[in-house]
Amino acid sequence: MPTCGRVRTLCCGGGQAVLCAAAGASCLAGTHPRSGSWRGSSSACSQQLRSSGAFGGSCVPGPSRLGGRGLFAVRQLSPGQRLFSEQAVLDSVASDEVLRAVFSEPLPPGAVSGSEPIWGLAANFVLALSASAAAGDQVPSESCSFGALRDFHRPPQEHGGEAPGLALCRAHGQHLHDAMLPAARAAVTAEVLADLLHVTRLNAHNVRVVRQADSTGESAQTREMGLGLFFQLHLANHSCVPNAYFSARHGAEGHMSVMTLFAIRPVAEGEEVHISYIGAQDRTGRAGARPAIAPGFSLLCPCVPAFSCCP
Numbered sequence: 631m632p633t634c635g636r637v638r639t640l641c642c643g644g645g646q647a648v649l650c651a652a653a654g655a656s657c658l659a660g661t662h663p664r665s666g667s668w669r670g671s672s673s674a675c676s677q678q679l680r681s682s683g684a685f686g687g688s689c690v691p692g693p694s695r696l697g698g699r700g701l702f703a704v705r706q707l708s709p710g711q712r713l714f715s716e717q718a719v720l721d722s723v724a725s726d727e728v729l730r731a732v733f734s735e736p737l738p739p740g741a742v743s744g745s746e747p748i749w750g751l752a753a754n755f756v757l758a759l760s761a762s763a764a765a766g767d768q769v770p771s772e773s774c775s776f777g778a779l780r781d782f783h784r785p786p787q788e789h790g791g792e793a794p795g796l797a798l799c800r801a802h803g804q805h806l807h808d809a810m811l812p813a814a815r816a817a818v819t820a821e822v823l824a825d826l827l828h829v830t831r832l833n834a835h836n837v838r839v840v841r842q843a844d845s846t847g848e849s850a851q852t853r854e855m856g857l858g859l860f861f862q863l864h865l866a867n868h869s870c871v872p873n874a875y876f877s878a879r880h881g882a883e884g885h886m887s888v889m890t891l892f893a894i895r896p897v898a899e900g901e902e903v904h905i906s907y908i909g910a911q912d913r914t915g916r917a918g919a920r921p922a923i924a925p926g927f928s929l930l931c932p933c934v935p936a937f938s939c940c941p
């Protein structure tokens with residue numbers, strides 16, 4: 631197991647976050663992409679998350695006719711029924727303190743307000759990655775789910791080329807890496823950040839963020855949209871006529887967002903559970919701007935060519 635010779639505590643999150651500063655990349659051997667363990671492999675964390683009690687006993691992962699994996703009801707589900715709740719593996723809600731511990735000044739406009747969620751996501755990622763490495767990858771169960779990010783969907787390489795969108799993620803990952811403080815830069819490679827962005831692009835769900843008043847007391851609350859990566863929910867495929875919807879919200883500072891999945895209409899045992907990637911919080915199950923889905927998420931809408939099933 632990798633050990634971290636010297637661990638520097640960053641002044642964020644009440645001193646819980648640690649960053650392996652001096653030991654640099656060598657202390658990240660367990661999670662470093664070049665070790666081969668970051669990308670693609672099934673992690674112990676995923677196994678743990680799939681164990682009994684996961685998915686609220688309402689559904690299980692299985693092969694989808696759409697290709698890849700999907701979620702399937704293990705019993706008949708009624709409209710409005712809660713399927714399961716889960717905490718995000720990673721989300722974009724980061725305090726100013728966390729952002730400033732990871733990124734050098736000046737932060738880009740929107741990074742602190744949260745309207746540029748990728749910065750918060752990357753900051754939380756670096757800190758979780760570092761904490762995981764510092765613990766020799768034997769992280770406590772609360773943060774164990776972080777390792778499950780390795781299992782999230784990535785598109786296969788295109789014929790003779792690379793996965794769609796990867797070049798853009800690589801450029802963006804390099805940009806984020808360049809903007810990091812040296813200690814943070816030593817803890818993560820631009821390549822791993824590019825992978826995180828790729829995973830985010832294809833798997834992240836919107837979460838509602840409600841922030842309480844800041845010290846100036848100018849606003850009682852600010853509301854914004856953040857991003858969350860949920861291990862169980864990420865297995866749900868898209869449909870323009872979904873049979874389930876989710877509601878996700880960032881609650882208390884220092885905790886990841888929580889989402890709950892509900893059935894919209896009766897779902898038969900064995901039926902695939904679909905959400906809509908557009909207007910996912912629309913309980914009616916009606917489709918939103920359906921034609922926008924395919925290029926954005928690199929998927930084929932199951933309604934195509936049967937357009938009539940999309941209102």
Ligand SMILES: C[S@@+](CC[C@H](N)C(=O)[O-])C[C@H]1O[C@@H](n2cnc3c(N)ncnc32)[C@H](O)[C@@H]1O
Nearest residue numbers: 696698699783832833864865867868929930932
């Ligand atoms: C959040 S993941 C869903 C789980 C994924 N199928 C897996 O195997 O991990 C999103 C990806 O699933 C695939 N997907 C989701 N909905 C789909 C659909 N309706 N038709 C085809 N592919 C879909 C696409 O590859 C998409 O990028």
